[in-house]
Amino acid sequence: MGKKARSSPRREESLSRDRIIEASIELLDSSGESGLTFRALSDRLATGPGAIYWHIVNKSDLLAAACDAVVARTMNETVVTTPEATIQAVALGLFDVIDEHPWVGSALTSSPGLSPIVRILECIGQQIRALGVPDEQQWASVGALMAYILGVSSQNAANGQLARTRGLDRSDFLEAVSTAWSQLDPREYPFARSVAGQIRDHDDRMDFLAGIDLILSGIKSSRGR
Amino acid sequence: MGKKARSSPRREESLSRDRIIEASIELLDSSGESGLTFRALSDRLATGPGAIYWHIVNKSDLLAAACDAVVARTMNETVVTTPEATIQAVALGLFDVIDEHPWVGSALTSSPGLSPIVRILECIGQQIRALGVPDEQQWASVGALMAYILGVSSQNAANGQLARTRGLDRSDFLEAVSTAWSQLDPREYPFARSVAGQIRDHDDRMDFLAGIDLILSGIKSSRGR
DNA sequence: ACCTGAACACCGTTCAAGT
DNA sequence: ACCTGAACACCGTTCAAGT
Numbered sequence: 001m002g003k004k005a006r007s008s009p010r011r012e013e014s015l016s017r018d019r020i021i022e023a024s025i026e027l028l029d030s031s032g033e034s035g036l037t038f039r040a041l042s043d044r045l046a047t048g049p050g051a052i053y054w055h056i057v058n059k060s061d062l063l064a065a066a067c068d069a070v071v072a073r074t075m076n077e078t079v080v081t082t083p084e085a086t087i088q089a090v091a092l093g094l095f096d097v098i099d100e101h102p103w104v105g106s107a108l109t110s111s112p113g114l115s116p117i118v119r120i121l122e123c124i125g126q127q128i129r130a131l132g133v134p135d136e137q138q139w140a141s142v143g144a145l146m147a148y149i150l151g152v153s154s155q156n157a158a159n160g161q162l163a164r165t166r167g168l169d170r171s172d173f174l175e176a177v178s179t180a181w182s183q184l185d186p187r188e189y190p191f192a193r194s195v196a197g198q199i200r201d202h203d204d205r206m207d208f209l210a211g212i213d214l215i216l217s218g219i220k221s222s223r224g225r
Numbered sequence: 226m227g228k229k230a231r232s233s234p235r236r237e238e239s240l241s242r243d244r245i246i247e248a249s250i251e252l253l254d255s256s257g258e259s260g261l262t263f264r265a266l267s268d269r270l271a272t273g274p275g276a277i278y279w280h281i282v283n284k285s286d287l288l289a290a291a292c293d294a295v296v297a298r299t300m301n302e303t304v305v306t307t308p309e310a311t312i313q314a315v316a317l318g319l320f321d322v323i324d325e326h327p328w329v330g331s332a333l334t335s336s337p338g339l340s341p342i343v344r345i346l347e348c349i350g351q352q353i354r355a356l357g358v359p360d361e362q363q364w365a366s367v368g369a370l371m372a373y374i375l376g377v378s379s380q381n382a383a384n385g386q387l388a389r390t391r392g393l394d395r396s397d398f399l400e401a402v403s404t405a406w407s408q409l410d411p412r413e414y415p416f417a418r419s420v421a422g423q424i425r426d427h428d429d430r431m432d433f434l435a436g437i438d439l440i441l442s443g444i445k446s447s448r449g450r
Numbered sequence: 451a452c453c454t455g456a457a458c459a460c461c462g463t464t465c466a467a468g469t
Numbered sequence: 470a471c472c473t474g475a476a477c478a479c480c481g482t483t484c485a486a487g488t
Contacts, residue, residue: 015472038462048473050464055471059462106334109379114402118409118417125416137435139423144436147376148369154334155372177339184343191350192343198364210362211369218443240453263481273454275483280452284481 015047017055017065024066028103032161036063036103064116067107070097071116075123083127084216090123091149091212095205098153102161105154120146133223141219148215152208174199240272242280242290249291253328257386261288261328289341292332295322296341300348308352309441315348316374316437320430323378327386330379345371358448366444373440377433399424 023044027036038049038059045052056062074097078090098105108116125142133141163173181189181196248269252261263274263284270277281287299322303315323330333341350367358366388398406414406421 037460039460048475049462050474051472053463106331109331109334109383114405118406118414122414122417125420129416135423139420139427140432140435140439142420143377143432144373144439147373147380147436151372151376152368158334180339181343189343189347191354192347195350195364195367198360202364207365207368210365211372214365214369214443214447215440216443217447218439218441221446222439222442262479264479273456274481275455276453278482 015045015051015055020045020052020055020062021065021069024062025070025101028066029101033103033106063103063107067104068116068119070101070104071108071119073097075119078123083130087124087127087145087216088209088212090120091145092205092209094120094149095153095156095208098150098157099160102157105150105157108150109154117146120149128219131220131223133219137219137222144215144219145212148211152211156204156208174202240270240276240280245270245277245280245287246290246294249287250295250326253291254326258328258331288328288332292329293341293344295326295329296333296344298322300344303348308355312349312352312370312441313434313437315345316370317430317434319345319374320378320381320433323375323382324385327382330375330382333375334379342371345374353444356445356448358444362444362447369440369444370437373436377436381429381433399427 020041023041024036027040027044031040036059038052042049042052052062056065071094074093075090078086078093080086081089121142124145125138128138128141128145159173160170163170166173168176178196178200181192181199184192186193245266248266249261252265252269256265261284263277267274267277277287281290296319299318300315303311303318305311306314346367349370350363353363353366353370384398385395388395391398393401403421403425406417406424409417411418
């Protein structure tokens with residue numbers, strides 16, 4: 001129970017941008033967005049807070065870099081087959097990374113460096129092209145898919161975090177939302193009340209894929225004009 | 226040039242939750258998310274930082290309340306006509322509020338109180354029902370539309386903020402993104418390069434509406450199974 | 451019941467000083 | 470060239486004390 005019995009292992013390698021980013025990801029995963037602190041980070045890296053600034057410009061740069069690293073890893077893992085299957089695969093891949101690393105969701109939207117966004121756009125864009133979507137419609141199609149993928153994934157991850165904050169697991173959380181919605185004023189919220197039941201026992205990933213198919217079918221049906 | 230010549234007008238009314246939320250919105254609009262501070266807020270309200278805690282539980286509650294107030298205002302302004310037109314109207318309404326109040330975008334995603342989300346879901350859900358979408362597809366349809374609307378609007382607002390940070394107007398910013406993309410490695414980023422030209426002179430709001438139509442056509446085409 | 455404002459335990463960031 | 474760690478100017482939040 002010694003005051004501070006060498007909590008972190010003695011530093012073996014010298015500091016580097018990559019080692020800092022790697023440690024940041026671990027910190028973000030274990031303690032969330034608010035857990036990434038220059039003090040916590042320098043503790044883990046067995047150095048002082050000032051040292052980090054030699055390799056990283058500031059906190060938002062650090063967050064963007066961590067985000068890019070995680071996204072790049074996922075994009076590289078995606079196997080390219082048919083356009084539809086590839087889009088589904090990359091969508092599910094992103095859904096799962098964001099679920100595993102909830103901080104990626106919010107970091108992506110406000111990402112000052114655009115690189116992770118461009119990575120995703122490129123991959124989806126190539127498939128949209130392969131589908132034979134005419135030039136003028138490519139931008140809107142890719143935009144719709146990306147907004148959907150990132151939007152739903154972020155919301156899903158935010159729900160998961162919110163649930164965790166309240167000490168519930170996912171199904172307890174959905175249960176709570178479901179009953180809250182079913183108690184809304186039926187005059188003002190008829191629709192929310194009517195879908196309250198559906199929300200309880202649905203599969204987030206399946207619904208997510210159903211939405212992708214919906215958008216893909218919209219893209220294909222308006223392809224011939 | 227007196228040290229501090231009564232910067233804020235003397236308080237006339239007593240403090241209240243509504244007055245605090247109103248002042249928070251002004252502060253968020255004028256100085257962004259980082260401008261909302263208990264000290265800045267209490268200055269503007271001519272009181273001490275502790276007083277605010279009598280009416281508000283904490284900062285995230287305050288942000289959620291400000292967000293809800295702005296969203297509720299927009300939703301109430303939307304005129305209901307045909308389902309398609311109503312969905313377009315509410316989508317454009319949200320696009321514009323989020324453009325005007327960029328902080329709403331990020332606050333909506335991580336909103337711990339779900340009320341603004343439910344407001345939007347209810348409005349869109351009623352239109353989806355009116356379109357005759359079968360029960361099992363309603364959830365996915367509404368989810369796709371909401372994710373698209375909030376996703377694109379938030380991204381658009383984030384771009385605007387990013388541009389402002391760098392002291393550029395919107396078209397200068399798009400110009401910069403366009404040239405950055407056109408300089409990407411053609412082997413790795415063929416698609417991004419090819420759409421780089423399109424990004425320069427496009428109308429964000431028009432593209433946004435095109436995406437809505439795309440999703441609506443997907444919803445309608447899969448409606449009969 | 452409502453407000454005050456000092457105090458606490460944090461932040462990100464800087465920078466003289468070291469090696 | 471790279472690292473150290475004290476110091477600065479902030480935060481959100483609490484709470485004894487006032488009215």
